[in-house]
Every structure is written in C-alpha cells, then in structure tokens.
Amino acid sequence: METNKLILDGNIVASSIKADLVPRIAKLIGRGITPCLATILVGNDPASATYVRMKVNACKKLGIESRRIVLAEDTTTEQLIQTIQQLNEDITVHGILLQHPVPEQIDERAAFEAIQLHKDVDGVTTLGFAQNAFSLAAFPSCTPAAIIAILDFYNIQIEGKHAVIIGRSPILGKPVSLMLLNRNATVTICHSKTQNLEEIVKLGNIVVAAVGKPKFIKGSWIKAGAIVMDAGYNEGNIGDVDYEACLIKASAITPVPAGVGPVTIATLLKHTVDSAENSFFSIL
Template sequence: MTEKMILDGSRVAGEMKETLKGRVEALAAAGTTPCLATILVGDDPASETYVRMKGNACRRLGIESRRIHLDRGTTTGQLTEAIRTLNDDPLVHGILLQHPVPRHIDERAAFEAIAIGKDVDGVTALGFAQNAFGFAAYPSCTPAAILAILDYYRIPIEGKHAVVVGRSPILGKPVSLMLLNRNATVTTCHSKTSDLPGLLRQADIVVAAVGRPRFIQGDWIREGAVVLDAGYNEGNVGDVDYDACLARASAITPVPAGVGPVTIAMLLKHTVDAAEKAAATAGR
C-alpha cells in the first residue's frame, strides 16, 4: 500500500510564522508595528473563540491586535462607520470583520466598506475580482492557505482535475478561481449539483468547503486523490469522513491542524505585507 501523506498544516503555519518574525522585527526597528483590527458584532461563542485565537497569534509575533467588539444591536450604518474609522487610521494595516454577523446587518455592505488596501481577508468585491484575474494582493485567507499547503508539499496543480465542494464567496468560489489560475481543470459543486459522488470520483484534488460534518464519504474519493478539508464543525471534525477518505487518498489534511492554522498564518502574512506597503509609502 502506498504511504499516506498527512498534510500537516501546523508545520506549514509554523514555518510561515518563523519567516514573518524577522519582517515584523525589521518593521518595528523602523518605527512601524503591524496592526490588525478585528471587529466582532454580537456574542456568538464560536466567533469570540476565533477572534481570540487570531489575537493571540498576532501577539506572539509582535503584531498589534486591536479588537472592536460591538453590541448585537449594532446597525449596518454603525458598523460601516466603525470600519471607515479604521480605514482612516494610519496605524491600522488590516481589518477583519468576523463573520457571520447578526442577520439584521447587511454583511455585504459591511465588507464593501473595508478599504482595499486593508482588506487582508479578501472579502471585498474588488478583492474578489483581483483574485479572479490572478493579481490580488490579499486573496481570501483560507483559499490562499489551501494553495500554500499544496505548494509546501509540492503537490502538482497544473493539469489536474480539482473538484471544489462549496461555492461561498470567501472560500469555494475564490479557491476555484485560484486553482484555475494555476492551470487546474476545476469543477465547482454545490447543493444543486447532480451526482456529487460521481464527480468526486473523477477528482485528482478534492477541496471540501461545504460546512457539514463528515459529509464527504470515503467511497466518493478516487484512489490516490489529494483531499483538502477546509471544514471545521462542532466536535473538531471536518467536512470529510477522515478515516474513510484516508484509506483511499494519497494525501489529506487533518482536522484540526490542517487548513485552519495556515489560514491564520496567511492572515498574519497579509497584515505584515500591508504594513510593509504602508511603511514604504510613508517613506517616499
């Protein structure tokens, strides 16, 4: 039996952070502290956990984490005004709006209020368009993490058939475009797709981004496929049936310690990138 490759996201993220340390130190020596502002609306426990994790990751690298916690009753107008204030603050380099936001808020309007130069999570329509054309400064972090894992383990993309399960504007759609820009043939599946198992059995690369625990079954995976599980569900399980898919895949990301750590590392990288650009502009 061919040896299985476990795609260790913690290892990839660790090396990314080591590279970032020197860049953060150089910025600090020149008088700039990279700053990521995170906005949380309401009191969703999972969102609070995610924001806290991102804040802790920032502090460990010397990146300032500025947390804005707004009441659940915040209106769309109040949220967009808070975002515009951060846009105008030269000490803030990246803005992250934790989603989902309460239902009464127009999330898309809030995302669009983020200045493109501070859109470090790639959530704006302009950021999405730049990603589609292959020149986004800050592509969506989870799709970028998936590509980073493939590159780290030198898994070929060009000429491969990738099947993406999920079409959200910050995961399924952008990762489909990124794979297409790397010369993969891409099939994007969703809730209306006919014969999903049959399509998955044709895939060289499977990206699970559907948000349903253990949804993708082992017998849906072709022998030797590469499986990247971008899901994270209650109970620390992903969107694929890990043990069953492991039996058939040649390489697979675990959950946890797969795509998640690299997503956070990518967010930190984008924040440092933005801080470097701001420092270079200020020094002209």
C-alpha cells in the same frame, strides 16, 4: 495509519509561514511601524468570540499589534460601517477583519465592501475577489490561500490536475476555484444543486471540501490517490470529510484540526505584515 499516506500537517506549514514573518516584523518595528490587525466582533456568538481570541493570541505571539473591537448585538449596518471607516482612516491600522457571521439585521456585504482594499487582509471585498481572479495584487481570502500554501509546501502539483470543489461560498469555494484555475488546474465546482455529486467527486485528483457539513464527503467518493483538502470545521473538531474512510483512498489528506485551520490564521498574519510593508514603502 498506512505509512504511504501523506498527512498534510497544517501546523508545520503555519510554523514555516510565521518563521518567515519574524525578521520582517522586526525590520518594520525597527523602522517605527508595528503591524496592526483590527478585529471587529459584533454580538455575542461564542464560536466567533473564540475565533477572534485565537487571532488576537496569534498576533501577540509574533509582535503584531491586535486591536480588538467588540460591538453590541443590536449594532446597525450604519454604525458598523462607521467603525470600519474610522479604521480605514487610521494609518496605524494595516488590516481589518470583520468576524463572520454578523447579526441578521446587518447588511454583511455592505459592511465588507466598506473595508478599503489595501486593508482587506481577509479577502472579503468584491474588488479583491475580482483582482484575484485576474491574478492581481489584492489579498486573497485566507482559507483559499491557505489551501494553496499547503499544496505548495508539500510540493503537490496543481497544474494539469482535475480539482473538484464542493462548495461555492464567496470567501472559500469560489475564490479557491479561481486560484486553482490560475495555477492551470481543470476545475469543477459542485454545490447543493449538483446532480450525481458522488460520481463527479470521484473524478477529482484534488478534492476540496468546503460545505460546512460534518463528514459529508465519503471515502467511497474518493478516487484512488487523490489529494483531499478538508476546509470544513464543525462542532466537535470534525471536518467536512469522513477522515478515516477517505484516508484509505487518498494519497494525501489534511486532518481536522491541525490542517487548513492553522494555515488560515498564519495567512491572515502574513497579509497584515504585507500590508504594513506596503504602507511603509508607499510613504517613502
């Protein structure tokens, strides 16, 4: 590995975020409030179960209460929404996370929309998306927020840069595009219908890969000196970026694993603590 390459270590960023949370959590507990994240898993998808377990363990290490709810594979939309409503009404729950994906019979969007805005710590509601587009107070989607957190931690300039986003999902590609735009980047969003993708990616000072395809972004696509943010995670601990090839061109790059992933989880914990603090001050 060349010594002039900056490896954007997500574990370091995540540790910094968690360290900042420790005194805040202690202060809340001293006031009689334990931050609580409720995670909902519908069905038996092994990868989803693993992701939920990681989040539960991360909560426990910081003293955040984790309420794990597992629903059957044949759960209906109505049953899922009823569970969400119960959590909405529970004042001891500060954040609600519905693990994606849900079984096909469920209207996932309807379920997401049932989560109250102040408990939407994963940033999945359309109202939360809209508020973030206008730089208002709702919680942003965690992975986009993690990408911004990494750039800020390493003092990488966003303003005035051309950011190319590959992917337009409602919880990753679209929100990170708006967050970068709000930080005065010039943003190009690419997707499955984009023509001349390789040439467009070559224009990016900051490249965000969010397509869910292993090693999709080739080294030859990367502009010399670009910042490469790999938000993908595929089977075998492989990102959306051909890491070794892109490392040759990039000035900074996130690895997979230990890049965006750990910061995403740390961001979820931060949002839960933020929500708990908001709930405390709202009752004063």
